[in-house]
Amino acid sequence: MRAVVFIGPSIDLESASAELDVEFLPPVKRGDLAELLARPVPPEAIGIVDGRFLQSLCISPKEVLEAMDRGVTMFGSSSMGALRAAECSPFGMVGVGKIYEEYFSGRIDADDEVAVTYDEENLSALSEPMVNTRFAIAAGIEEGAFAPETGERFLEIAKELYFPQRVNRTVLMLLRREIPEDEHARIAAFFADRAPDTKREDALLLLAAMRDFLDPAAKPQIKSVDDRGAL
Numbered sequence: 001m002r003a004v005v006f007i008g009p010s011i012d013l014e015s016a017s018a019e020l021d022v023e024f025l026p027p028v029k030r031g032d033l034a035e036l037l038a039r040p041v042p043p044e045a046i047g048i049v050d051g052r053f054l055q056s057l058c059i060s061p062k063e064v065l066e067a068m069d070r071g072v073t074m075f076g077s078s079s080m081g082a083l084r085a086a087e088c089s090p091f092g093m094v095g096v097g098k099i100y101e102e103y104f105s106g107r108i109d110a111d112d113e114v115a116v117t118y119d120e121e122n123l124s125a126l127s128e129p130m131v132n133t134r135f136a137i138a139a140g141i142e143e144g145a146f147a148p149e150t151g152e153r154f155l156e157i158a159k160e161l162y163f164p165q166r167v168n169r170t171v172l173m174l175l176r177r178e179i180p181e182d183e184h185a186r187i188a189a190f191f192a193d194r195a196p197d198t199k200r201e202d203a204l205l206l207l208a209a210m211r212d213f214l215d216p217a218a219k220p221q222i223k224s225v226d227d228r229g230a231l
Helices: 013-019 032-037 061-069 080-091 098-105 130-143 148-160 168-175 181-193 198-214
Strands: 003-006 023-025 045-048 073-077 094-096
Touching: 003 198, 013 023, 013 198, 032 061, 045 080, 045 198, 061 073, 061 080, 073 080, 073 098, 073 198, 080 094, 080 098, 094 098, 094 198, 098 130, 098 198, 130 148, 130 181, 130 198, 148 168, 148 181, 168 181
Parallel strands: 003 023, 003 045, 045 073, 073 094
Antiparallel strands: none
16 A cells, blocks of 8 residues: 655654655645645555644645545644644544644643654754653653653743744753752753653654554564553
C-alpha cells in the first residue's frame, strides 16, 4: 500500500525511516494534502506528525476530511497531527499517542502546547514544546527526582514564556533564583539525563500503527493475556 508521512522536529528522518518504509515529507502545510490527492496514484494512507503554522497557513480540518472522503486513511500524533486528530477522529481519523489523548480529552487545548521553532535546513527543534515539559515534569515527580512544588514552578515559568523562548536551560536559569542549589541540581540533572521525549515517542507509535495498517500480516500475534498493545 502507498503511504506518506509528514515529519519534522518531532522525529528525525533516519529514525523514522528505520521504523517504516514509506515516503516522508517535511512538516505539512495548507494545500499539501490536495497535492497528494492530485497525484496519478494517490496514497492510501497519510500520517501527520508535524506541521507548519507560522511560515505558512496550517493544514485545516476540512482538508483532512476531504482526504478521508477520497478513501485515504489518516493518522495523526505528536504535534499538528495530534491537534487535527483530536478534531477529526470522530469522523474517522486515527489519533495515536499520549499527546493526542490529552487534546481529545480536553485536558489541554492550547495550540502553543505543541508549538516549537525549528531549523529550516535540518528540521531540528530550537525550543521545547510545552506538552513535552508537562510529561517530563510528571515523570520526574513520579520517580522522586525533585519535589512536586519544584516541578509545578518549572511549568509555570515555562508557560509564561513565549513558545520560541521555551528552552529548558532558560527555565532552569530563571528557576535557580527561587529554589535551593541542591534541588536545582536535581531537576537540572533529570532534564539532562532522562526526561522523556513524548513527541518522539508518539511519532514512533504512529509509525507502528501505520505499519500494522499497511501490512496486517506483519502484526505480532497475541500469545497470552500478558501481551500488550499500544494504539
